[in-house]
Amino acid sequence: MADITFHVRRFDPASGEPPHYEDFVVSVEGSMTVLEALFAIQEQQDGSLAFRYCCRSSICGSCAMYINGRYRLACQTNVLHMGVPRVTVEPLPHVPVVRDLVWDMDDFFEKYESIKPWLIRNSKLPDTEVTQSPEERHKLNMPIDCILCAACYSSCPSVWGEEHFLGPAALLKAYRFEVDSRDEAGKERLPTWDNERGVYRCHTITNCIEACPKELSPTEGIQWLKGSAVRRRLLGRKK
Amino acid sequence: MPDHQLIVVGGGLAGLRAAIEAQEEGVDVAILSQVHPGRSHSGAAQGGVNAALANNPDGHDDSPEKHAFDTIKGSDYLADQPAALQMTTDAVPAIYQMEHWGCPFSRYDDGRISQRPFGGAGYPRTCYGADKTGHYLLHTLVEQTYRRQIRQYIEWFVCRLIVDDGICRGVIAYNMTKGGFEEFRAEGVIMATGGAGRTFAKTTNSMISTGGGAAMAYHAGVPLKDMEFVQFHPTGLYTTHILMTEGCRGEGGYLLNKDGERFMARYAPKAMELAPRDITARSIQTEIIEGRGIDGKDYVYLDLRHLGAEKLADRLPGTRDLAIHFEGVDPVYEPIPIAPAQHYSMGGIDTDVDGRTLMPGLYAAGECGCVTVHGANRLGGNSLLETIVFGRRAGAAAARDILGRERPLGPVKSGGEAGAAVESTIAELAAREGSEDFYAIREEMREAMFAHFGLFRDEATMKAGVDILLDLKQRLKKAKLRYTGSVWNLDMIRTMEFEGMVDVALATASGALVRTESRGSHARTDYTARDDERWLRHTLAYYQPDGGPPRLEYEPVELGLYEPQERKY
Numbered sequence: 092m093a094d095i096t097f098h099v100r101r102f103d104p105a106s107g108e109p110p111h112y113e114d115f116v117v118s119v120e121g122s123m124t125v126l127e128a129l130f131a132i133q134e135q136q137d138g139s140l141a142f143r144y145c146c147r148s149s150i151c152g153s154c155a156m157y158i159n160g161r162y163r164l165a166c167q168t169n170v171l172h173m174g175v176p177r178v179t180v181e182p183l184p185h186v187p188v189v190r191d192l193v194w195d196m197d198d199f200f201e202k203y204e205s206i207k208p209w210l211i212r213n214s215k216l217p218d219t220e221v222t223q224s225p226e227e228r229h230k231l232n233m234p235i236d237c238i239l240c241a242a243c244y245s246s247c248p249s250v251w252g253e254e255h256f257l258g259p260a261a262l263l264k265a266y267r268f269e270v271d272s273r274d275e276a277g278k279e280r281l282p283t284w285d286n287e288r289g290v291y292r293c294h295t296i297t298n299c300i301e302a303c304p305k306e307l308s309p310t311e312g313i314q315w316l317k318g319s320a321v322r323r324r325l326l327g328r329k330k
Numbered sequence: 331m332p333d334h335q336l337i338v339v340g341g342g343l344a345g346l347r348a349a350i351e352a353q354e355e356g357v358d359v360a361i362l363s364q365v366h367p368g369r370s371h372s373g374a375a376q377g378g379v380n381a382a383l384a385n386n387p388d389g390h391d392d393s394p395e396k397h398a399f400d401t402i403k404g405s406d407y408l409a410d411q412p413a414a415l416q417m418t419t420d421a422v423p424a425i426y427q428m429e430h431w432g433c434p435f436s437r438y439d440d441g442r443i444s445q446r447p448f449g450g451a452g453y454p455r456t457c458y459g460a461d462k463t464g465h466y467l468l469h470t471l472v473e474q475t476y477r478r479q480i481r482q483y484i485e486w487f488v489c490r491l492i493v494d495d496g497i498c499r500g501v502i503a504y505n506m507t508k509g510g511f512e513e514f515r516a517e518g519v520i521m522a523t524g525g526a527g528r529t530f531a532k533t534t535n536s537m538i539s540t541g542g543g544a545a546m547a548y549h550a551g552v553p554l555k556d557m558e559f560v561q562f563h564p565t566g567l568y569t570t571h572i573l574m575t576e577g578c579r580g581e582g583g584y585l586l587n588k589d590g591e592r593f594m595a596r597y598a599p600k601a602m603e604l605a606p607r608d609i610t611a612r613s614i615q616t617e618i619i620e621g622r623g624i625d626g627k628d629y630v631y632l633d634l635r636h637l638g639a640e641k642l643a644d645r646l647p648g649t650r651d652l653a654i655h656f657e658g659v660d661p662v663y664e665p666i667p668i669a670p671a672q673h674y675s676m677g678g679i680d681t682d683v684d685g686r687t688l689m690p691g692l693y694a695a696g697e698c699g700c701v702t703v704h705g706a707n708r709l710g711g712n713s714l715l716e717t718i719v720f721g722r723r724a725g726a727a728a729a730r731d732i733l734g735r736e737r738p739l740g741p742v743k744s745g746g747e748a749g750a751a752v753e754s755t756i757a758e759l760a761a762r763e764g765s766e767d768f769y770a771i772r773e774e775m776r777e778a779m780f781a782h783f784g785l786f787r788d789e790a791t792m793k794a795g796v797d798i799l800l801d802l803k804q805r806l807k808k809a810k811l812r813y814t815g816s817v818w819n820l821d822m823i824r825t826m827e828f829e830g831m832v833d834v835a836l837a838t839a840s841g842a843l844v845r846t847e848s849r850g851s852h853a854r855t856d857y858t859a860r861d862d863e864r865w866l867r868h869t870l871a872y873y874q875p876d877g878g879p880p881r882l883e884y885e886p887v888e889l890g891l892y893e894p895q896e897r898k899y
C-alpha cells in the first residue's frame with residue numbers, strides 16, 4: 092500500500108479554458124492498475140473525470156493513454172510496478188481531445204474503413220470452410236491481434252505531419268487481409284494503400300512498434316505491403 | 331431526431347449479427363452502442379464456439395442432436411429442448427459463415443477448422459482461434475458491418491425505450507461525445523446489450539456488463555426469465571477475476587489443491603477437470619471451504635506447466651499474457667492462482683427462438699436475452715454460438731415483421747416528451763437531498779450479491795440478501811448526482827446504469843429465494859436435490875413500479891426430445 096499522486100491532464104474544449112493538470116492522491120494496493128486508480132478518482136474525488144473503458148483486461152482497446160511519458164493501456168499498467176510516487180496520465184498525444192482523457196477517434200476509424208477492412212472473396216464459396224493450412228493461418232497471427240487502440244497512430248510522426256496519412260493501424264489491417272490466403276481482392280484493395288496517403292508515407296521510424304501495447308509490428312506489415320506492391324506491379328504476381 | 335426502421339441496441343456479436351441480417355432482409359437498420367462495437371465485451375471471449383462440424387478425429391460422428399443432448403443435460407434439463415436443437419442445428423452453417431466472412435479460426439493440418447474439447451461436452455466440438463476466439467469473431471462482424479455500410483451511432487448510451495400503445499417504437503439515447511439526449515424512432519428495437527455480470531462482486535465480465543438492456547425491457551413491463559441462474563466460472567484469476575479460459579482445461583490443464591491433489595477425481599471421476607462449470611466451480615469452492623485452498627487461502631491452482639511452452643504459445647498465448655500482466659505469474663513456470671468468479675447470466679429478457687418478446691416491436695438476442703437454451707447452466711462455447719445464431723434469427727424476424735405489416739404503424743406519438751422526461755429525471759437526480767454515496771451503495775450491492783446469491787445458497791442468507799437490496803434501493807434515493815456536465819458524463823451514465831442494475835439484481839435474488847431446489851448453477855444447501863415435480867419450470871419476473879420485489883410467474887419447460895435424468899459426469 093502506498094499513496095501515489097496522479098497528475099492528470101484535464102481539458103474541456105467547450106469551456107474555453109486551456110488544458111491544465113490536476114493532482115489526485117490515491118492509496119494504491121498491490122494489483123491496482125492505472126484504470127482502477129482513475130475509477131477511484133472518478134468515484135471518490137471528482138465525478139467529472141472522463142475516460143474510456145470496457146474490458147479491463149487489455150483486449151478491447153479502449154484505454155490507450157500516455158502514462159508517465161509512455162504509450163500504455165491503463166488497464167494493463169500496474170501502478171506500483173512503475174515504481175514511482177507520481178504518475179502522469181494524459182490522453183494520447185497529437186490527437187483532438189473530446190474531454191480529459193477521451194479523444195475524437197472519427198478520423199482514425201474513417202481511415203480504417205477506407206482500406207476495405209474485410210475479406211474479399213469472388214469465387215464460389217464451398218458448403219463448408221474455405222481451407223487454410225496452419226502455415227497460412229500462422230501468417231495472420233500478428234496482425235489479427237490488433238485491438239485498434241490507436242497508440243501506434245498517435246505515436247507516428249508521419250501521422251502528425253500529414254493529416255491524410257492512413258497511419259500504422261489501418262495499414263496493418265490492410266496487411267492482415269492481403270496476407271490472408273483466403274483473400275481474393277486482387278487489385279480491388281490495392282489502390283487504397285498503394286499511394287502517397289498509404290504505405291509510401293511510412294518512413295520506417297518504428298515508433299509504432301514501441302508504442303504498441305500488444306507488441307505488434309505495423310512496420311513489418313507495411314514493409315510487406317510495399318514489397319507486395321512491387322511484386323504485383325513489376326513481376327505481375329498476385330500478392 | 332434520427333429515424334430508422336429498426337434500431338439495434340448493442341454492437342457485440344449478437345447486435346452486429348442481427349443488424350447484418352436485418353439489412354440483408356431489406357430494412358433500414360442502425361446500431362447504437364455505448365462503445366465502439368469492436369470494444370464490446372464479446373471480444374473478451376477466449377475459449378471457443380461450439381458446432382458439430384465433426385472435424386476433430388475423436389468427434390467424427392458428432393451431430394447437432396448430440397450437441398443438443400449435451401446442451402440440455404448441461405442445462406440440468408431447464409433448457410427448452412426445441413430451442414436447444416434449433417441452436418445446435420443452426421450452429422454448423424453459422425460457423426461456416428463466420429469463416430467465409432474471414433474469421434481466423436485455428437486449423438488442422440488438412441486446412442479444416444480445429445476443434446478442442448470443452449466441459450460438459452461428449453465430443454470435442456469447440457471451434458477456436460487460439461484463445462482469442464471472441465476477439466476474432468467480433469472483429470469479423472465489425473468488418474462486415476463496415477463492408478455493408480450499416481449505420482452506427484457509436485458512443486451513444488441508450489437509457490430508455492419509447493413505448494406507444496404497448497408497441498416498442500424506439501429508444502432515447504445520450505450522445506456521449508457531444509452531449510444531450512435524442513429520440514430514435516423506429517418500427518422495432520432489438521436489445522443486444524449483453525450480460526449483467528457487474529451486479530456481482532468478483533466477475534469476469536467487462537466494466538459495462540451491467541444488464542442495462544434487460545433493465546430497460548423489465549422497466550417497460552417485459553418479464554425477465556430464469557434470472558436466478560447465474561454461472562460462476564471455475565477459473566477466474568485470484569486478484570482481478572479476469573478469466574482463464576476453459577480452454578486451459580480443454581488443452582489438459584490440472585486443478586490442484588494445497589496438497590497438490592487433482593481433487594476433481596473426488597467430484598467428477600470420469601470428466602475430471604472437464605466437468606461442466608457449475609460442478610467444477612462448486613468443487614473448487616468446497617476445497618476452499620474445507621481448508622484445502624493454497625496456504626489455507628481462498629484459491630486453488632490451475633496448473634498448465636506440463637503442457638509446455640510450445641503448446642501454450644500455440645493454443646493459449648493470450649492466457650499466458652493475462653496471467654503475467656494481471657497476476658504476475660508465468661504459467662510456463664508457475665501454477666496460476668484461481669478462484670470461481672461470476673461469469674454469465676443464463677437468465678434475461680424472455681424471448682422465443684426468433685427473439686420476439688411479449689412486447690410487440692421489442693426483440694432481444696445474446697446474453698441479455700433468454701431463449702432459453704442454457705437453462706440452469708450454460709456449457710462453455712455455447713454462448714458465442716447463441717449470439718450469432720439468435721442474433722441472426724432476431725434480425726430476420728424483426729425485418730419480416732416490419733416489412734410484412736399489413737397496415738403501417740402511425741407516426742410515433744411521443745414527439746419530444748420522451749427525451750424531455752429523461753432530462754427531467756437527470757435534474758431530479760442532481761437535486762436529490764441526502765448524503766448517501768452512490769458508488770458505495772453500488773459496491774455494497776455487488777458484495778451482497780456475491781455473498782448472498784453466490785455458489786452456495788440457503789434460505790436465511792438469501793432472505794437477508796433480499797432485505798439488503800430493498801434497503802439499498804431506499805438509500806439510493808438519497809444519493810445525489812455529482813456532475814451535471816453534458817459531455818462524457820460518467821457520473822450520470824453510471825448512475826443510470828445502477829438504477830437498472832439494482833432491479834435486475836432484485837429479480838435474480840427474488841427468483842432464487844423462492845426456488846426450493848438445487849438445479850445447475852442454483853445450488854442450495856437447504857434443498858440439495860433437483861425437484862422436477864415442482865420446479866421443472868421457468869421463472870418469469872415482472873417489475874413492480876412500487877419498488878418492491880418482482881411479481882413471479884411460472885411457465886412449463888418445453889421438453890420433447892430427452893427425458894430428464896440424473897446429471898452425472
Ligand SMILES: Cc1cc2nc3c(=O)[nH]c(=O)nc-3n(C[C@H](O)[C@H](O)[C@H](O)COP(=O)(O)OP(=O)(O)OC[C@H]3O[C@@H](n4cnc5c(N)ncnc54)[C@H](O)[C@@H]3O)c2cc1C
Pocket residue numbers: 339340341342343344345362363364365366367370371372373374375376377378379380463464486487488489522523524525534535536538539542543573575673674695696697698710711712713714715717
Ligand atoms: C471473459 C469472458 C470469456 C468468455 N468466453 C466465452 C467463450 O469462450 N465461449 C463462449 O461461448 N462464450 C464465452 N463468453 C460469453 C460470451 O462472450 C458472451 O455471452 C457474449 O459475447 C455476449 O455477447 P452479446 O452480443 O450478447 O453482448 P456484448 O458483447 O456484451 O455486447 C453488448 C453491447 O451492448 C452495448 N450496450 C450495452 N448497454 C448499452 C446501452 N445502455 N446503450 C448502448 N449500448 C449498450 C455495448 O456497447 C456492447 O456493444 C465469455 C464471457 C466472458 C466474460
Ligand code: SF4
Pocket residue numbers: 236237238239240241242243244259260263302303304305306307309
Ligand atoms: S497495432 Fe498495436 S498500437 Fe496500433 S492499434 Fe493495433 S494494438 Fe493498438
Ligand code: FES
Pocket residue numbers: 143144145146147148149150151152153154155164165166167
Ligand atoms: S479497458 Fe479494454 S483495453 Fe483497457
